[in-house]
Amino acid sequence: xxxxxxxxxxxxxxxxxxxxxxxxxxxxxxxxxxxxxxxxxxxxxxxxxxxxxxxxxxxxxxxxxxxxxxxxxxxxxx
Amino acid sequence: xxxxxxxxxxxxxxxxxxxxxxxxxxxxxxxxxxxxxxxxxxxxxxxxxxxxxxxxxxxxxxxxxxxxxxxxxxxxxxxxxxxxxxxxxxxxxxxxxxxxxxxxxxxxxxxxxxxxxxxxxxxxxxxxxxxxxxxxxxxxxxxxxxxxxxxxxxxxxxxxxxxxxxxxxxxxxxxxxxxxxxxxxxxxxxxxxxxxxxxxxxxxxxxxxxxxxxxxxxxxxxxxxxxxxxxxxxxxxxxxxxxxxxxxxxxxxxxxxxxxxxxxxxxxxxxxxxxxxxxxxxxxxxxxxxxxxxxxxxxxxxxxxxxxxxxxxxxxxxxxxxxxxxxxxxxxxxxxxxxxxxxxxxxxxxxxxxxxxxxxxxxxxxxxxxxxxxxxxxxxxxxxxxxxxxxxxxxxxxxxxxxxxxxxxxxxxxxxxxxxxxxxxxxxxxxxxxxxxxxxxxxxxxxxxxxxxxxxxxxxxxxxxxxxxxxxxxxxxxxxxxxxxxxxxxxxxxxxxxxxxxxxxxxxxxxxxxxxxxxxxxxxxxxxxxxxxxxxxxxxxxxxxxxxxxxxxxxxxxxxxxxxxxxxxxxxxxxxxxxxxxxxxxxxxxxxxxxxxxxxxxxxxxxxxxxxxxxxxxxxxxxxxxxxxxxxxxxxxxxxxxxxxxxxxxxxxxxxxxxxxxxxxxxxxxxxxxxxxxxxxxxxxxxxxxxxxxxxxxxxxxxxxxxxxxxxxxxxxxxxxxxxxxxxxxxxxxxxxxxxxxxxxxxxxxxxxxxxxxxxxxxxxxxxxxxxxxxxxxxxxxxxxxxxxxxxxxxxxxxxxxxxxxxxxxx
Numbered sequence: 021x022x023x024x025x026x027x028x029x030x031x032x033x034x035x036x037x038x039x040x041x042x043x044x045x046x047x048x049x050x051x052x053x054x055x056x057x058x059x060x061x062x063x064x065x066x067x068x069x070x071x072x073x074x075x076x077x078x079x080x081x082x083x084x085x086x087x088x089x090x091x092x093x094x095x096x097x098x
Numbered sequence: 099x100x101x102x103x104x105x106x107x108x109x110x111x112x113x114x115x116x117x118x119x120x121x122x123x124x125x126x127x128x129x130x131x132x133x134x135x136x137x138x139x140x141x142x143x144x145x146x147x148x149x150x151x152x153x154x155x156x157x158x159x160x161x162x163x164x165x166x167x168x169x170x171x172x173x174x175x176x177x178x179x180x181x182x183x184x185x186x187x188x189x190x191x192x193x194x195x196x197x198x199x200x201x202x203x204x205x206x207x208x209x210x211x212x213x214x215x216x217x218x219x220x221x222x223x224x225x226x227x228x229x230x231x232x233x234x235x236x237x238x239x240x241x242x243x244x245x246x247x248x249x250x251x252x253x254x255x256x257x258x259x260x261x262x263x264x265x266x267x268x269x270x271x272x273x274x275x276x277x278x279x280x281x282x283x284x285x286x287x288x289x290x291x292x293x294x295x296x297x298x299x300x301x302x303x304x305x306x307x308x309x310x311x312x313x314x315x316x317x318x319x320x321x322x323x324x325x326x327x328x329x330x331x332x333x334x335x336x337x338x339x340x341x342x343x344x345x346x347x348x349x350x351x352x353x354x355x356x357x358x359x360x361x362x363x364x365x366x367x368x369x370x371x372x373x374x375x376x377x378x379x380x381x382x383x384x385x386x387x388x389x390x391x392x393x394x395x396x397x398x399x400x401x402x403x404x405x406x407x408x409x410x411x412x413x414x415x416x417x418x419x420x421x422x423x424x425x426x427x428x429x430x431x432x433x434x435x436x437x438x439x440x441x442x443x444x445x446x447x448x449x450x451x452x453x454x455x456x457x458x459x460x461x462x463x464x465x466x467x468x469x470x471x472x473x474x475x476x477x478x479x480x481x482x483x484x485x486x487x488x489x490x491x492x493x494x495x496x497x498x499x500x501x502x503x504x505x506x507x508x509x510x511x512x513x514x515x516x517x518x519x520x521x522x523x524x525x526x527x528x529x530x531x532x533x534x535x536x537x538x539x540x541x542x543x544x545x546x547x548x549x550x551x552x553x554x555x556x557x558x559x560x561x562x563x564x565x566x567x568x569x570x571x572x573x574x575x576x577x578x579x580x581x582x583x584x585x586x587x588x589x590x591x592x593x594x595x596x597x598x599x600x601x602x603x604x605x606x607x608x609x610x611x612x613x614x615x616x617x618x619x620x621x622x623x624x625x626x627x628x629x630x631x632x633x634x635x636x637x638x639x640x641x642x643x644x645x646x647x648x649x650x651x652x653x654x655x656x657x658x659x660x661x662x663x664x665x666x667x668x669x670x671x672x673x674x675x676x677x678x679x680x681x682x683x684x685x686x687x688x689x690x691x692x693x694x695x696x697x698x699x700x701x702x703x704x705x706x707x708x709x710x711x712x713x714x715x716x717x718x719x720x721x722x723x724x725x726x727x728x729x730x731x732x733x734x735x736x737x738x739x740x741x742x743x744x745x746x747x748x749x750x751x752x753x754x755x756x757x758x759x760x761x762x763x764x765x766x767x768x769x770x771x772x773x774x775x776x777x778x779x780x781x782x783x784x785x786x787x788x789x790x791x792x793x794x795x796x797x798x799x800x801x802x803x804x805x806x807x808x809x810x811x812x813x814x815x816x817x818x819x820x821x822x823x824x825x826x827x828x829x830x831x832x833x834x835x836x837x838x839x840x841x842x843x844x845x846x847x848x849x850x851x852x853x854x855x856x857x858x859x860x861x862x863x864x865x866x867x868x869x870x871x872x873x874x875x876x877x878x879x880x881x882x883x884x885x886x887x888x889x890x891x892x893x894x895x896x897x898x899x900x901x902x903x904x905x906x907x908x909x
Contacts, residue, residue, distance in 0.1 A: 025193030030170070040172030044191050054185050055178070059171050 029087060031056055031069065033095035043082065050078035056095070068096040317427045318352040325358060352424065419446075556593070605724055623683060826858070 027045055029052070032038045039059050043052055050067060057064035069076045071093055076085060087093070173181065179189040319334065326332055334353035468476065728735045742748050778784045820833035828836060839845045846854065863873065871877045883892060893899040 025191035026175075028172070038170045040170050042173065042175060042178045042190055044188070047187065051185070051187050052185075055181060058181050058185070059173060 027082070027087070027089040029082075030090070030092045031095045032092055033060075034085075037095065039095075045083035045087075046081050048079060048081050049076045049085070052082065053078065062097065064098050068098050069095055070094045125804060314427050316350075318350050318424050320354045320424050321358045321362075321426045336758045352426075619680065623680070626684070 025044070026042055028040055028042050030038065033052075038058055039056055041055050041059070043053060043055060050064075053064040053067045053069065056062075056067055061092050076093070175190055175192065182189055320337060332355050334355050337352040337354045339351065728741055730741065733740075739748070820828045820836065822828055822832075822836065835846075845851065865875055880892065884890060
């Protein structure tokens, strides 16, 4: 399946924070965290992105994690 | 995804709801909802709103601004790009055109292209095609081949074009004939080859070749002819030569074989090494091919001793050897020398290594001493040293140089050395001096003087040497020795003290001294005895009875020699008092010959062993060790027996004691052995401890019980049988039971008795059982039944069987 040029991911913190982030699939998780931090106002190294108990690591790209357009990630803070 | 929203009015709301639903549906089992922190709106809306939401494609929202209302915060693309630029990330990729996997080579989806699956039909098809093509090619090949071949019908000889069969037959026959001819020729050629040398024929064939053996005539070969064996081809090359070397005899062109040259060099090296060192190498050098076989030709031959400039010998020798060895090729054929047979080779090798065992032809026994001939030789040799005028006489003046010589030679000469090496008199040797002695009388005087001097010297025992007297003494001494050599060495010639000799001498001296003393004593006693014999006769007669009765004395007299004499004991040594010994002798002599055999013999032997006794006494008194052997001058067997008894060869008085003790009379009745028991009345263990069978009841049975001599070998066979009240024989266990019942007064209980009775019954039955029948007596019963029935059979089953049963027994 051909990857879209830009994807939008929804990151949800169950405490009321829900952010939609536009990014490239080639962006890493770290870049995504930075974008989230810019939008939410926290520090990016304090953010932990999870999907059920899978912690996404900073150095791996979104397409490698197979995070596609419209996926939801869970936002936690460390 | 169909939009299920209500209307556009509450687009925001719907959007909210959609988003909410989407978010709800998208996420898995959500964590427990925490109380809201940031946006209460979102919380309220999430809990209360309906669940229907539609999923809108994200791309529609691209143009929207950041919507902070609701629960979702999102930025627009421009904003995102700005943000990204701020962060240092590359801007968003907005897909303007349809995304092409080939345009993005890096993406993971485009990286892997699966290979198409192998289509089986295609494979089959291709295989078929391949096969067909192959077959077609083979067919073509075959067709072409066939067109090339010529059948029988085709003409072989294209010139003749003769198709007739006859012609063909003729042609084939010719072929055969030709073939046969060829075979014959080949056979003949082979025979010829066998007769003549093949090489010759070959050479004849190769007649066109440029060189022949004749061309080689005159060339030198630097190896010996023996090395070239028959049947062996050796390649020879020209030896290196200077360009300007003339073609003389010495420097003619020589042919060499490389391998042979190497071998020769090796052999030479080995031989040189052998000359330096071990015998092994020398021996083996002989065995190595060339070096050994050419020994007769070599100048060196075997291993020669070292000579002047020995290290160059090898070089020179090699050169000469090689020159000798070389041979010149003659024109034509040079016959190679017949190689030595293997046997000859072996013999040569053995001969080279063999050692001659012929030692000195006559072997003599080795001797430590020179034989007479050798002595003469030696003497001759000595004599020839100096020649002296015989008329010369020895004078005092001659001694003057002698003194000087002696002083000079003080250091050399040792004290007491009687053999002098160098004759100090100039020009005189001992033998010659002997010839020169003027007279015998003078000689004798001189001898005496010399002897005296020597004795004096020995006595003085001084370490000083007297060199002045020495030479004279020595010469005379030699004469003495020569004179005395025939007879025994005189006692005064030298005092040699030897421990053994001293010991023996002391013995002899002591015994001699004692003997002398004792002899004197014996003589004195003899005189006394003669006088007192008559007087003592009566006295002894009176004492005889007493003596006869008094065994103690008699016994004691037996051991008189040993007993009284040795009464004195000094420590462990027994000393003999010579006075007591003398008294003993007197007593012995005083007893008259009328007494018993012992005394008579003693008296008889008195004179004979008188001296010996005296000697013994004297010897004992003087402390001599050995006694002189008594000489039996007179007295026959009696004296000899007495001597033997004294010496201890005989057991003292076997028969005498009987006579002395007396089997007759009171003495015979007395107890032979008298023991005295030392009874201890306080110790009870001692009383009852050691009790012999003799001591029971005062020697019960009158002096001990002796077993019957007749019944010594009696061994009774005891059998104890116990019987029951019924008369049955009981075994050991039953017997004991019976005994115990009788003893205790009660028998066994009911069961036990029943058991016992049953056992008894069974025993009875067992006894009464016959061998011919079963224990139940089946055979007999059967026989009885048969008699009763009158038939020879019994029915075991069926109606007849029931009838035949005895009454009262039901089937």
